[in-house]
Amino acid sequence: MSAEESVKDIVVKIVHCDKNVLTPESTFKELNADSLDIVQILVALEDNFGIEIPEEDAQKFTNFGDVVTYVDRKVAEKK
Amino acid sequence: MEIPRVVVTGLGAVTPIGLNIDELWSGLIAGKSGIRLISRFDTTNFPIKIAAEIASDFDPTKYMDPKMIDRTMRAVHLAMPALKEAMSSARLDMNKEKKERVGVVSSTMVETGYLSRGPELLARLGPKRADPLFITKSGPSTLAMQIGMITGANGPNTYVDSLCASGSDAMGAALNFMRLGYADVMIVSGSDASLEPVTIAGMNIIGALSREPDPQKACRPFDLNRSGFVYGEGAAILILESESHAKKRRAKILAEIAGAGHSFDAYSETAPSAETQALAMSMALKVAGVSPDDIDYINAHGTATRLNDTTETKAIKIALGEKAYKVPISSNKSMLGHIISAAGAIETIASIMTINHSLIPPTINYETPDPECDLDYVPNVARKTEVKTCLKNSFGMGGQNCCLVIKKFEG
Numbered sequence: 509m510s511a512e513e514s515v516k517d518i519v520v521k522i523v524h525c526d527k528n529v530l531t532p533e534s535t536f537k538e539l540n541a542d543s544l545d546i547v548q549i550l551v552a553l554e555d556n557f558g559i560e561i562p563e564e565d566a567q568k569f570t571n572f573g574d575v576v577t578y579v580d581r582k583v584a585e586k587k
Numbered sequence: 588m589e590i591p592r593v594v595v596t597g598l599g600a601v602t603p604i605g606l607n608i609d610e611l612w613s614g615l616i617a618g619k620s621g622i623r624l625i626s627r628f629d630t631t632n633f634p635i636k637i638a639a640e641i642a643s644d645f646d647p648t649k650y651m652d653p654k655m656i657d658r659t660m661r662a663v664h665l666a667m668p669a670l671k672e673a674m675s676s677a678r679l680d681m682n683k684e685k686k687e688r689v690g691v692v693s694s695t696m697v698e699t700g701y702l703s704r705g706p707e708l709l710a711r712l713g714p715k716r717a718d719p720l721f722i723t724k725s726g727p728s729t730l731a732m733q734i735g736m737i738t739g740a741n742g743p744n745t746y747v748d749s750l751c752a753s754g755s756d757a758m759g760a761a762l763n764f765m766r767l768g769y770a771d772v773m774i775v776s777g778s779d780a781s782l783e784p785v786t787i788a789g790m791n792i793i794g795a796l797s798r799e800p801d802p803q804k805a806c807r808p809f810d811l812n813r814s815g816f817v818y819g820e821g822a823a824i825l826i827l828e829s830e831s832h833a834k835k836r837r838a839k840i841l842a843e844i845a846g847a848g849h850s851f852d853a854y855s856e857t858a859p860s861a862e863t864q865a866l867a868m869s870m871a872l873k874v875a876g877v878s879p880d881d882i883d884y885i886n887a888h889g890t891a892t893r894l895n896d897t898t899e900t901k902a903i904k905i906a907l908g909e910k911a912y913k914v915p916i917s918s919n920k921s922m923l924g925h926i927i928s929a930a931g932a933i934e935t936i937a938s939i940m941t942i943n944h945s946l947i948p949p950t951i952n953y954e955t956p957d958p959e960c961d962l963d964y965v966p967n968v969a970r971k972t973e974v975k976t977c978l979k980n981s982f983g984m985g986g987q988n989c990c991l992v993i994k995k996f997e998g
Contacts, residue, residue: 522657545654
């Protein structure tokens with residue numbers, strides 16, 4: 509099962525956007541998410557999924573879809 | 588360079604007796620107490636069960652977007668409606684202002700409930716799981732920072748901390764910025780939401796808080812049977828402007844801030860000193876160019892601790908001489924409680940309203956005279972009288988004193 513729904517909930521809770529506007533193509537900029545939002549999202553993802561997201565990986569995220577794919581992969585690797 | 592006169596053109600407040608200026612003022616002149624049983628936390632094991640809380644239906648979502656609410660402390664939440672009210676009453680349109688000529692001075696206290704999360708998270712989860720908001724959210728400078736961001740003011744932006752004198756000290760600091768020519772407009776904000784279990788427990792253990800069970804009667808400044816102060820929370824915003832700037836944009840001028848006096852006891856962490864309090868009062872008078880005879884009203888620090896009220900009485904006698912026995916003195920804290928770092932700012936607003944309405948709010952719960960407090964404390968009922976010049980006292984626990992002279996604007 510994809511982590512998409514949980515990632516969505518985390519992003520919505522932190523950037524306070526409408527859940528329905530979030531698509532795989534949504535960028536942090538479009539969501540008005542600044543650096544403090546992004547750090548909060550990363551910490552929440554790490555806590556929620558029990559994974560570690562190194563800074564160099566996080567810098568490669570360009571949109572919401574990248575985050576979901578990354579989290580799916582990390583969760584699968586953990587298993 | 589000519590030193591500019593500094594005037595007040597806008598006011599906003601969020602207090603235990605009202606969530607705007609009109610409610611605050613009608614409560615003060617009616618002798619309404621804002622002190623109630625504490626509802627913000629469980630007081631089961633606390634000897635103190637009363638405080639002057641903001642009404643529980645206060646809802647920051649009415650004034651702020653949800654992300655800003657997440658990113659700020661309660662003191663910022665309380666200040667937002669006051670900021671809106673003050674800006675609108677001053678009719679100050681930031682789009683028409685030179686933004687670098689508008690500054691902010693704030694006073695606030697750290698909120699330990701949130702602050703304690705930092706070390707707790709670090710101990711439990713290690714440095715990689717620190718709270719990303721910890722630095723930008725918890726510091727006392729964030730109130731001035733947020734007000735600056737919202738208004739776009741690029742001028743001086745700072746905060747002062749002298750505990751219970753902070754609110755008046757913020758006024759004094761803003762006054763000096765303006766007199767030295769750093770700004771045409773200063774937004775002064777005092778906001779305090781440190782009414783938390785750890786502060787109540789700490790203030791109680793040093794014997795500063797009233798232990799009376801009846802909230803309405805709990806705070807009795809200058810009364811023989813007073814037993815301490817009542818902790819409060821709230822916010823105040825004042826818009827200060829140079830006289831020429833206010834006149835140029837035809838703003839309604841509410842009062843003049845004519846002078847501030849500052850001193851420090853250098854004596855004790857808790858016990859006050861009448862001599863140095865008097866020094867701050869005399870300095871404020873001198874800076875304002877007024878004499879004791881000009882003072883029509885004193886808005887007292889008046890906490891209702893045994894020591895404060897006798898010491899303040901003594902200090903007023905030292906500073907004002909024979910005039911001390913003729914000047915009406917009252918304590919807003921009898922109704923508002925002690926809103927620590929915001930008290931001076933809220934009480935400055937009350938002083939300005941007193942001048943504009945020719946009506947002095949009473950000291951409520953005054954029943955039994957104390958031989959050591961033998962001045963006129965305007966007991967229990969508001970008094971109609973012209974007030975052209977008011978002295979506002981604020982004394983920080985630890986001995987940091989700041990007094991302001993506020994005048995009816997004539998000119």
